[in-house]
Amino acid sequence: MPIKGKRQEITAAYLCLIPSIIGLVFITYLPLLSVFSLSFFNWGSGAPNPKFIGLSNYARLFTTDPYFLDSLRVTLVFAVLTVLGSMIYSLFIAMLLNRKIPGRGFLRAVFYLPYVLPAMAVYIGWSWLYEANFGLFNYLLGLIGVDKLKFIADGKLVVPSLALIAVWLSGNLIVIFLAGLQNVPRVYHEAALIDGANSFQRFRHVTIPCMTPIIFYNLLMALINNMQIVTPALALTNGGPGNASRFITYLMYQSAFISNHLGYGSAVSTVFFVIIAIFTAILFVTSRNWIFYEGEER
Amino acid sequence: MYESKAGDRLAAIVLAALAVLVLLPIWWMFRSSLMTNAELFAYPPPFAPAVWRFGNYPATIVNFPFWVYLRNTMTIIVPSVIGGTLTATLAGYAFARLRFPGKDILFILCVGSMLLPTMVTLIPLYIAWSRGLHLQDTYWPLILPYFCGGGAFNIFLIRQFIKTIPHELDEAAKIDGAGPLRILASIIVPSVKSAMIVVALLLFIGMWNDLLQQMIYINSSKYFTIALGISQLKGTLQVDWSKIMCATCMSFVPGVVFYLIGQKYFVEGIVMTGMKA
Numbered sequence: 213m214p215i216k217g218k219r220q221e222i223t224a225a226y227l228c229l230i231p232s233i234i235g236l237v238f239i240t241y242l243p244l245l246s247v248f249s250l251s252f253f254n255w256g257s258g259a260p261n262p263k264f265i266g267l268s269n270y271a272r273l274f275t276t277d278p279y280f281l282d283s284l285r286v287t288l289v290f291a292v293l294t295v296l297g298s299m300i301y302s303l304f305i306a307m308l309l310n311r312k313i314p315g316r317g318f319l320r321a322v323f324y325l326p327y328v329l330p331a332m333a334v335y336i337g338w339s340w341l342y343e344a345n346f347g348l349f350n351y352l353l354g355l356i357g358v359d360k361l362k363f364i365a366d367g368k369l370v371v372p373s374l375a376l377i378a379v380w381l382s383g384n385l386i387v388i389f390l391a392g393l394q395n396v397p398r399v400y401h402e403a404a405l406i407d408g409a410n411s412f413q414r415f416r417h418v419t420i421p422c423m424t425p426i427i428f429y430n431l432l433m434a435l436i437n438n439m440q441i442v443t444p445a446l447a448l449t450n451g452g453p454g455n456a457s458r459f460i461t462y463l464m465y466q467s468a469f470i471s472n473h474l475g476y477g478s479a480v481s482t483v484f485f486v487i488i489a490i491f492t493a494i495l496f497v498t499s500r501n502w503i504f505y506e507g508e509e510r
Numbered sequence: 511m512y513e514s515k516a517g518d519r520l521a522a523i524v525l526a527a528l529a530v531l532v533l534l535p536i537w538w539m540f541r542s543s544l545m546t547n548a549e550l551f552a553y554p555p556p557f558a559p560a561v562w563r564f565g566n567y568p569a570t571i572v573n574f575p576f577w578v579y580l581r582n583t584m585t586i587i588v589p590s591v592i593g594g595t596l597t598a599t600l601a602g603y604a605f606a607r608l609r610f611p612g613k614d615i616l617f618i619l620c621v622g623s624m625l626l627p628t629m630v631t632l633i634p635l636y637i638a639w640s641r642g643l644h645l646q647d648t649y650w651p652l653i654l655p656y657f658c659g660g661g662a663f664n665i666f667l668i669r670q671f672i673k674t675i676p677h678e679l680d681e682a683a684k685i686d687g688a689g690p691l692r693i694l695a696s697i698i699v700p701s702v703k704s705a706m707i708v709v710a711l712l713l714f715i716g717m718w719n720d721l722l723q724q725m726i727y728i729n730s731s732k733y734f735t736i737a738l739g740i741s742q743l744k745g746t747l748q749v750d751w752s753k754i755m756c757a758t759c760m761s762f763v764p765g766v767v768f769y770l771i772g773q774k775y776f777v778e779g780i781v782m783t784g785m786k787a
Contacts, residue, residue: 217684218609220689220690221608221610222609222610222611223607223610223692224604224608224689224690224694225604225609225610225613225684226610227600227610227691228600228603228604228691228694229600229604229609229616229656231600231601231657231659231755232542232596232597232600232601232604232620232658232659233616234658235597235658235659236616236619236620236623236658236659238658239635239655240623240626240631241619241632242634243630243632243634243635243638244626244630246634246637247630247631247633250633250634251635271606272663294567294650302662305525306591308524308525308759309520309525311517311521311522312518313518313520313521313522313525315522319525319526319529321769321770321773322529322532322533323528323529324769324773324776325532325533325536325766325769326532326536327715328711328715328762328765328769329536329762329765329766330718330719330736330737330740330762330765330770331721332719332721332737332740332741333736333740333757333758333761333762334756335701336538336740336743336744337514337535337539337733337758338541338743339753340538340751340755341535341538341539343751345551346550346551346552346553346555347536348534348538348555351553351554351555361623365537367732380532381537387776402756411514411517420543423727429591434622436625436627439627440627440628440629442629442721443719443721446575446721446722446741446763447721447740447741447744448744448758451755461629461722464629464633464723465661468632468633468636469636469725469726474633474637478628478634480631481518481629481633482630482650484627484629484630485626485627485630488625488627488630489625492625503694
C-alpha cells in the first residue's frame with residue numbers, strides 16, 4: 213500500500229508539472245541558450261541564412277554602434293530613478309495605509325488603481341498632461357512662477373518625466389509592502405512599546421528589520437522590470453528626442469524587428485542579460501549584510 | 511493598535527492629499543475627453559468641462575474601433591488567464607505538497623526563471639513561432655506560453671498559499687482513499703481560490719500591458735488589440751486630443767472593472783502567502 217501510494221504521488225506530481233516543465237525548457241532556458249548562440253551569427257536583412265561571424269556583432273556593438281552606449285546610460289538612469297522613486301513612494305504609502313484610518317479600503321484601491329490601467333494608454337494620457345503649452349503640469353508650474361517646460365519633448369527631461377509616470381504606476385509594490393507590514397509580528401511592537409520605544413525607534417528597529425526580505429524582493433523585481441522599460445518608447449517617444457529615450461530594449465526591438473538583424477539584436481539581448489545578471493549578483497551578495505531573517509543570529 | 515490616535519489622523523490627512531494627487535491625472539484625462547479641442551486649448555484650463563460632451567465617445571469610435579479591439583484583446587486574454595491560472599495552480603500544488611525525485615532542482619530552475627528578463631528570450635521565441643511554426647499574425651504566440659505554468663512568480667505565490675493549508679485535511683482525505691489529484695480538486699482548489707484570483711488578476715494586467723510582444727506578432731489591423739490601437743493613435747489623430755483622451759479613458763475601463771471585482775481578495779491573497787520571508 214505505501215509503495216503504491218508513493219508511486220501514485222510521483223505520477224501525480226509529474227502530471228501537474230508537465231506544463232511548467234515544457235515552459236521552463238522551451239520558453240525559458242532553451243531560448244536563453246539560443247540567444248547566446250545567435251549572437252555569433254549574421255542573420256536577417258542581407259543574410260537570409262545564418263552565417264557564423266564570431267564576435268563581430270559584439271565588436272560592432274561596443275565600437276561603432278551610434279546608439280548602444282547612450283541607450284545603456286539612458287536605461288540605467290531611468291532604472292535608478294524609477295527604482296528609488298517607486299520604492300520610497302510605495303513603502304511610504306504602505307506604512308500609512310497600514311494604520312487604522314477611515315476609508316482605508318477605498319484609499320488602498322486609489323493607490324493601486326494606476327497599476328491596473330493599460331500602460332501604453334497611461335503614457336499617452338500623461339503626454340497630454342505634459343503638453344508644453346496647454347498641459348496640466350505647465351499650468352500648475354505657471355501658478356508658482358516656473359517657466360514652461362517641454363517635459364517629454366526635451367532631451368534632458370524626457371527620462372525623469374517618464375520615470376515619474378512609472379512611479380505613479382507602481383501600485384503593485386504598495387500591495388506587496390502592505391502584505392509584508394501586516395505580517396510583522398505584533399509582539400515585537402508590543403515589546404518595544406513596553407521598553408519605551410517611540411514610533412520612529414519602532415520604525416527603525418522593528419518595522420525595517422522585519423521588512424528587509426520584502427524590501428529585497430521588491431528592489432530586485434523593480435530593478436529587473438524597469439531595466440526592461442520599452443512601452444513609452446514604443447507608444448510615445450520612438451526613442452527621442454534624439455536618443456534621449458532609446459532604451460536598450462527599444463534598441464533591441466529596432467535592430468531585430470525593424471532593421472531585421474536578428475543576430476545583432478541577439479547580441480544586444482546577451483549584453484543586456486549579462487548586465488542584469490551582474491546587478492542581480494551584486495544585490496544577492498550585499499543582501500547578506502542587511503537582510504534580517506526571523507529567528508536567525510546576525 | 512499600537513499607533514497613536516494623533517498619528518492616525520495625520521496619516522489619514524496625508525493619504526487623502528496624496529490620493530487627490532494620484533487621481534488628478536486620471537480626472538484630467540477624463541475631463542479632457544468630454545471637451546472640444548477649442549476648450550482644451552483655452553488658457554487658463556478649466557478644471558471641469560462646461561458641458562459634458564459624452565458624444566465625443568461615439569465620435570471617437572469611428573477612428574478607434576474600441577469594440578473590435580476589445581474583442582481581440584479578450585480573445586487573447588481570456589484563454590491565457592485561464593490557462594495560466596490552472597497550470598500555475600497545478601505546479602504550485604506539486605511543489606507545495608507532493609514528494610518526487612528532482613523536486614529541488616526543478617524548483618530552483620523555476621524560481622530562477624523569475625530573474626530572467628523576458629526580453630532576453632524574445633528573439634529566439636520570435637524565430638520559433640514565426641519562422642519555425644509559421645504562426646506570425648495569429649494570437650497563438652501570445653496565448654500558448656501562458657499554458658506553460660503561468661510564470662514563476664505565480665507558481666511561487668500559489669505554492670506559498672497552499673503551504674498555509676493544514677495538512678490534516680489532506681490526511682483525512684487520504685485515509686478515505688483519495689489520490690493526490692482528487693485532493694487537489696476537492697480540498698486544495700476550494701481553499702486557494704483567493705490566491706487563484708490574485709494570479710488571474712496579475713496575468714490579466716501583464717498581458718494587457720505587453721505591447722512589445724503584440725507589436726512583434728500581430729501585423730493585420732483587423733487583429734489589433736487595445737494596446738496596439740492605442741499605440742497608433744498619435745499617428746492617426748495627431749493633436750485631436752479630445753478624441754485621444756476618449757480612447758485612453760475607454761481603454762481604462764476593462765482593467766478597472768476586473769480589478770474592482772477581484773480587489774477584495776487582493777491584499778488578503780498576497781498577505782496569506784506569507785510574503786514576510
